[in-house]
Amino acid sequence: xxxxxxxxxxxxxxxxxxxxLRCVPISNxxxxxxxxxxxxxxxxxxxxxxxxxxxxxxxIFDDQFSVERPDGSNFTLKIxxxxxxxxxxxxxxxxxxxxxxxxRNTIYFGEGSWLTVV
Amino acid sequence: KNQVEQSPQSLIILEGKNCTLQxxxxxxxxxxxxxxxxxxxRGPVSxxxxxxxxxxxxxxxxxATLDADTKQSSLHITASQLSDSAxxxxxxxxxxxxxxxxxxxxxxxxVKA
Numbered sequence: 001x002x003x004x005x006x007x008x009x010x011x012x013x014x015x016x017x018x019x020x021l022r023c024v025p026i027s028n029x030x031x032x033x034x035x036x037x038x039x040x041x042x043x044x045x046x047x048x049x050x051x052x053x054x055x056x057x058x059x060i061f062d063d064q065f066s067v068e069r070p071d072g073s074n075f076t077l078k079i080x081x082x083x084x085x086x087x088x089x090x091x092x093x094x095x096x097x098x099x100x101x102x103x104r105n106t107i108y109f110g111e112g113s114w115l116t117v118v
Numbered sequence: 119k120n121q122v123e124q125s126p127q128s129l130i131i132l133e134g135k136n137c138t139l140q141x142x143x144x145x146x147x148x149x150x151x152x153x154x155x156x157x158x159x160r161g162p163v164s165x166x167x168x169x170x171x172x173x174x175x176x177x178x179x180x181x182a183t184l185d186a187d188t189k190q191s192s193l194h195i196t197a198s199q200l201s202d203s204a205x206x207x208x209x210x211x212x213x214x215x216x217x218x219x220x221x222x223x224x225x226x227x228x229v230k231a
Contacts, residue, residue, distance in 0.1 A: 004161075031217070033217070035221075041223075042207070042221045042222065042223040042224065043156075043162065043207065043209075043221040044221065045218055045219045045220070045221070048217035048218065050217075055217050056213070056217040056218040058218065089159075091161050091162075093161075105167075106164045106167065107152075107164060108164070109161030109162050109163070110161050111160060111161050112159075112160070112161050
């Protein structure tokens with residue numbers, strides 16, 4: 001079954017450093033997402049991306065964050081200058097094509113990238 | 119403020135028993151409601167998706183209900199198995215695009231032998 005893959009699975013970085021988390025969404029999907037989950041807390045929506053632009057973003061997704069689809073397969077999340085509170089599991093996800101029932105499309109999550117900022 | 123509240127916070131049941139998890143939401147405009155299963159340290163896996171016009175959806179031993187008038191949903195698990203031990207998360211999408219999602223804190227289910 002097709003799956004969303006994320007790299008790295010774990011990363012430790014120093015405060016103030018830039019981090020890029022990478023994702024390969026399911027190949028025929030058109031919608032891409034990033035979420036984060038701080039340890040012991042609920043999953044939080046960060047951003048959705050469609051047609052090479054951000055379609056929605058949350059209050060968490062401030063100027064320190066950016067997303068990019070540099071080629072036909074990768075989808076990246078960049079954190080410009082990491083803070084201690086950015087330590088979390090970051091999930092990438094993707095969903096399918098736009099149809100009349102697009103809102104019912106299943107969102108497939110990757111296994112996440114653990115980011116620890118020290 | 120758009121919120122999704124789940125109850126109970128945690129639940130312990132014996133293998134083979136049924137259980138029902140609850141979700142109340144105050145998300146507007148409402149787009150759809152999903153239930154996910156999340157094993158510890160893993161990504162969420164979709165169980166069901168419902169729009170406002172649907173009031174029940176089944177996926178194997180999982181049955182979700184939705185009452186859009188009272189803004190309540192439930193997830194019923196039948197004949198529980200040890201592998202059902204996980205967090206079950208209610209997620210509501212807002213807006214006409216339905217991309218922005220609000221997650222509940224989840225119900226942590228423990229199934230004991």
